[in-house]
Amino acid sequence: MRRARLNRPLPDGGRLPHALYRAEQVRRLDRLAIERFGVPGIELMNRAGAVAYRVLRARWPNARRLTILAGTGNNGGDGYVVARLARADGLDVRLLQLGEVDRVRGEAALSLAAYRDAGGIIEDCLGLPRETDLYVDALLGTGLERPVAGRWAGAITALNAQRAPVLALDIPSGLHADTGRVLGVAVRASATVSFIGLKPGLFVGAGAEYRGELHFSALDVPAQVYASEIPAAARIDWARESRLLAPRSRMAHKGDCGHVLVVGGAPGMSGAVRLAGESALRAGAGLVTIATHPRHADWLNLDRPELMVSAVAHPDDLEALIERADVIAIGPGLGRTDWGRGLWARVRTRPHPLVVDADALNLLAESPGPGPDWVLTPHPGEAARLLGVTTAEIESDRLAGAQRLQTRFGGVVVLKGAGSIVHGPAPRVPAVCSDGNPGMATAGAGDVLTGVIAALRAQGLEAEDAARAGVCLHAAAGDHAARAGERGLIATDIIASLRALSNGLTEVDP
Ligand SMILES: NC(=O)C1=CN([C@@H]2O[C@H](COP(=O)(O)OP(=O)(O)OC[C@H]3O[C@@H](n4cnc5c(N)ncnc54)[C@H](O)[C@@H]3O)[C@@H](O)[C@H]2O)[C@H](O)CC1
Ligand SMILES: [K+]
Secondary structure, three states: OOOOOOOOOOOOOOOOOOEEOOHHHHHHHHHHHHHOOOOOHHHHHHHHHHHHHHHHHHHOOOOOEEEEEEOOOHHHHHHHHHHHHHHHOOOEEEEEEOOOHHHOOHHHHHHHHHHHHOOOOOEEOOOOOOOOOEEEEEOOOOOOOOOOOHHHHHHHHHHHHOOOOEEEEOOOOOEOOOOOOEOOOOOOOOEEEEEOOEOHHHOOOOHHHHHOEEEEEOOOOOHHHHHHOOOOEEEEOHHHHHHHOOOOOOOOOHHHHOEEEEEOOOOOOHHHHHHHHHHHHHOOOOEEEEEEOHHHHHHHHHHOOOOEEEEOOOHHHHHHHHHHOOEEEEOOOOOOOHHHHHHHHHHHOOOOOEEEOHHHHHHHHHOOOOOOOEEEOOOHHHHHHHHOOOHHHHHHOHHHHHHHHHHHHOOEEEEOOOOOEEEOOOOOOOEEEOOOOHHHOOOOHHHHHHHHHHHHHHOOOOHHHHHHHHHHHHHHHHHHHHHHOOOOOOHHHHHHHHHHHHOOOOOOOO
């Protein structure tokens, strides 16, 4: 029986920092704080342990019996501090050591000595205790350097199989700090408290699945320390990106709010263009025209009177529509027949801002080339086809995949999935969206995102801002809709929440 999961979103997206640093960068920040700003390493470790212990007592105030699993590095060192503080508070503490104690060095050795001097004992980890209220994972942090195996894997597997909650220190052991990849096996934490710098691996790959509720402390490291590092990525959320949407002018008319042309909907795939078109309206576009196959244009027209629908039998039928459009979103339900290919060939060379999704991406993969001014929105499978690699390779290092796509195709790339990434041209750093939930893995959610990004571009946002704000609005709408449950969430539920979110009315029910 799996233990209860703290399936809560970030405690307060607005409070967590937006800068994300790779493990190597955090180690440099650590060293700078120690060597240049005179903060002793053991002081940082004591602060880390103290923060972790405060989180522990706040989240599980009734926990009396703690079991701390300690590794041989400084992550284990943090664990010794937690153990010492818990014993001083009168809690029943068992500290189980993995790896040879005589390998414990530096600050971790000092922390171990302080724990022993206060009467603490350590035991070799030969198995998990039958009864404990809470586990602390102090096995591995940013020093993970190979897949977890042997007794370490056994301990983590046993930890994941038991019911008591688990607090992970810095990062769940076994999870790669930079990529969020599980190396062998990783701790499924109920909560994680991370130090000094948030890591991309807490948000991309399996990060959101394994970290549980996320807490953070900069350990009072001097702010100047951070000036030495350009973050590897920026964490974005709707709380921050919503500032990109200017209030609507009192004198606005529909022509001021942009005209989106959605191109797609081959026979049998009309739903995709309907979702994209409706999303564009709900995200604030003034006018939306759907250019779709003659076979179902009439039905679409009747079904949503705010949407203008034009039957397009031949690429020449697009010309007048393209002239009137501010932004073109192409791909939803486009298909790869001659009909779809003809429309793609006509649109891809136009100077208009483009949002390129679904089958238009697959057609781009067949004849790659840089774009005029586009936002590409691939899911991992489409990204793999665009780069000629496997989906597993994309998912193994999502930030690297997004960077390769942006380098090869130019413009702005949105790599969808858990921890959607927005990667534009240098010098801006890539962005990782921390909003969203697994309920959004549902048919048509991508079509909704296409419409949202196109609508924001049509309202005047530059490509990268439209992509960042669009990804976050889409994800926040998904979170808003998920208040009624993630399972059974469908694309039209996301659309239903767009209007409230884009007007800052988060308490309005979907
Ligand atoms: N700057 C900060 O964020 C602070 C970090 N602190 C804590 O220190 C760890 C990083 O410590 P480090 O010693 O570099 O690495 P780890 O403790 O993660 O472990 C490395 C240790 O484990 C061995 N090892 C690596 N991979 C494996 C494996 N798969 N199986 C078994 N053993 C493995 C490796 O050889 C090392 O011996 C950071 O996460 C924070 O928790 C500071 O305490 C506060 C400031
Ligand atoms: K850990």
